[in-house]
Every structure is written in C-alpha cells, then in structure tokens.
Amino acid sequence: GNSVTQMEGPVTLSEEAFLTINCTYTATGYPSLFWYVQYPGEGLQLLLKATKADDKGSNKGFEATYRKETTSFHLEKGSVQVSDSAVYFCALSGSGGYQKVTFGTGTKLQVIP
Amino acid sequence: ETGVTQTPRHLVMGMTNKKSLKCEQHLGHNAMYWYKQSAKKPLELMFVYSLEERVENNSVPSRFSPECPNSSHLFLHLHTLQPEDSALYLCASSPQGFDTGELFFGEGSRLTVL
Numbered sequence: 001g002n003s004v005t006q007m008e009g010p011v012t013l014s015e016e017a018f019l020t021i022n023c024t025y026t027a028t029g030y031p032s033l034f035w036y037v038q039y040p041g042e043g044l045q046l047l048l049k050a051t052k053a054d055d056k057g058s059n060k061g062f063e064a065t066y067r068k069e070t071t072s073f074h075l076e077k078g079s080v081q082v083s084d085s086a087v088y089f090c091a092l093s094g095s096g097g098y099q100k101v102t103f104g105t106g107t108k109l110q111v112i113p
Numbered sequence: 114e115t116g117v118t119q120t121p122r123h124l125v126m127g128m129t130n131k132k133s134l135k136c137e138q139h140l141g142h143n144a145m146y147w148y149k150q151s152a153k154k155p156l157e158l159m160f161v162y163s164l165e166e167r168v169e170n171n172s173v174p175s176r177f178s179p180e181c182p183n184s185s186h187l188f189l190h191l192h193t194l195q196p197e198d199s200a201l202y203l204c205a206s207s208p209q210g211f212d213t214g215e216l217f218f219g220e221g222s223r224l225t226v227l
Contacts, residue, residue, distance in 0.1 A: 004155070032214045043117070043203055043218030044156075089156070093214025100169075101214055103156040 002027045006090045006104035013080055013111050021075040021107045023064075023090035031092040033057075033066050033073040038087045038106070047075075047088070080111045116140040119204050119219035126194065127227050134189040134222045136204030143208065145187040146216065147179060150201040162187060194226045 006023040013019060025033065032051045036044040048057035053068035062077045073090060090104040117138045126132050138145065147159040161169035162181040176198075178190040187204055201223050205216040 034214055041220070043119075043205075043220045044216070045218065046215050049214065091214075101158075101216055105153060105155050 002031065002092055002094060002102040004090050004092055004102055004104035006088075006107055008105070009087075009108040011107060011109050013109070015082055015111055015113050016079045017111075019075070019077040019080045019084075019109065021088055021090075021109070023073045023075065023104060025071050025073065025090070025092050027071075027092055027094065027102075029094065031094055033064070034091040034093065034101070035062070035064055035073070035075050036089040036091055036103070038089065040086070044089060080109070082111045082113055085109055085111045117204055117206055117217050117219035119202075119222050121222060122220065123223045123225075125225045125227065126191070128194060128196075130194075131190070131192045133191065134202055134204075134224075136187040136189075136219055138185055138187075138204075138206040138217070138219075140206055140217060141208075142206040142217070143184050144206060145181060145184070146205040146207075147187065147189050148203040148205060150203055150221070156203070160189075191224070194224075196226050199224055199226045 003026045034049045035047040037047045038044045048059040050057040050066035053066050056065045064073050064075045087106045087108045089106045091101050094100045120135045144163045146161050149157040149159055158171050159173045160179040165181050176193050180188040201221045203221045204219045207216050
C-alpha cells in the first residue's frame with residue numbers, strides 16, 4: 001500500500017534560517033503529492049501540491065519538487081519566520097472518486113526569534 | 114473560517130457515556146471524512162462518505178458510529194469508548210469526482226476519555 005515517511009521533529013530554527021523537511025513516499029502508479037500545515041489549535045490546511053514528476057509546488061515562500069527518481073518531496077523555505085511555527089504533514093493521493101490521501105506523521109517546526 | 118465547522122471543540126467523557134461529534138461543511142462538497150489524529154502517528158482515516166453513502170470504513174471499532182444525513186452534515190456517535198480513543202478527531206470534505214487530493218479540514222474536536 002501507499003506510505004509516507006517524513007523526518008521526525010521537532011525542528012528548531014532561528015528566524016531567517018533555511019528550512020528543509022524531508023519526505024519520501026512509496027506508492028503504486030503516479031500519485032499527487034502534498035504538504036499540509038497545521039497551526040496550533042487549528043485543522044490541517046493545504047500548503048502546496050504537485051501532481052506529476054518534476055513539478056514544483058510553491059506557496060508562501062515554501063517550495064517542494066516532485067522527484068520520481070528518488071520518490072521524494074522535500075519541503076524547503078529560504079528564510080523562516082516565527083509565524084511559520086506549526087506542524088507540517090507530507091501526504092500523497094491515489095486515484096479514485098474520492099480523495100484517498102495518505103499522510104505522514106508530521107514534523108513540528110519551532111522558529112525562535 | 115475554513116468552511117468546515119466542528120462541534121464541540123473539546124469533549125471529556127467517561128467510558129460509559131454516549132456523545133456525538135458534529136461536522137458541517139459550507140463548501141458544496143459531496144465527500145466527507147473522519148480522521149483520527151494521535152500524537153506521533155499518521156492521521157488515520159476512519160470513514161469516508163461520498164454522496165451520503167459510506168464508501169470507506171477502515172476497520173474502525175463499532176463503538177464509533179458515523180452518520181451522514183445529507184452532503185453538508187456528518188456525525189460521529191461515540192459509545193463505550195476507551196482511554197486510548199482520546200485524540201483529536203478531524204472532519205474534512207472534498208469535491209467528489211475531482212481527483213485533486215485536496216481536503217478541507219475543520220479545526221477538530223479534542224476528545225478525552227476518562
């Protein structure tokens with residue numbers, strides 16, 4: 001079956017530092033890949049997505065590139081802010097009439113001033 | 114405002130109680146989901162309803178009973194729960210038939226079983 005593996009946290013960075021959160025996946029076929037973010041006390045919300053190999057998803061300064069050869073979808077941001085402190089989930093979606101989304105365990109990011 | 118509203122936000126119940134979680138979506142979606150979020154574990158998909166018909170039931174114990182009376186409302190009825198059922202329960206919705214993989218989540222109901 002499908003699975004997602006992401007680096008364990010927590011990740012603690014100083015403001016303006018470079019961020020990388022690693023994510024690798026196992027899936028049959030050609031899944032779509034996602035990063036969701038969960039701010040404290042809130043539900044998950046979609047941060048970015050990529051639907052085919054070599055696509056780059058981007059949003060709010062975050063980027064991730066769909067690498068089929070390494071089955072990876074690492075999240076990066078050049079300069080993090082305190083407001084980026086949250087839990088980040090890597091996920092993938094297979095095909096189907098409804099969204100069969102498989103999530104990773106989440107990586108908590110804490111940015112300190 | 115996410116378009117998906119869950120109530121209550123917090124719930125404490127004993128093992129013999131019966132309670133319900135409610136989810137309402139205002140996005141015009143046709144698919145609704147219950148997920149369980151526990152610390153250090155991936156989100157667990159519990160139930161999926163597509164056009165008010167249950168299409169997924171991931172081996173969830175019978176003490177959890179879902180109900181989807183229409184495409185805008187989803188309930189999770191709870192009965193005789195165990196302490197290990199304490200978790201954040203997330204409701205989500207999506208437009209059925211569109212394979213975007215994008216889910217719209219509510220803020221969750223934090224359940225504590227004593």
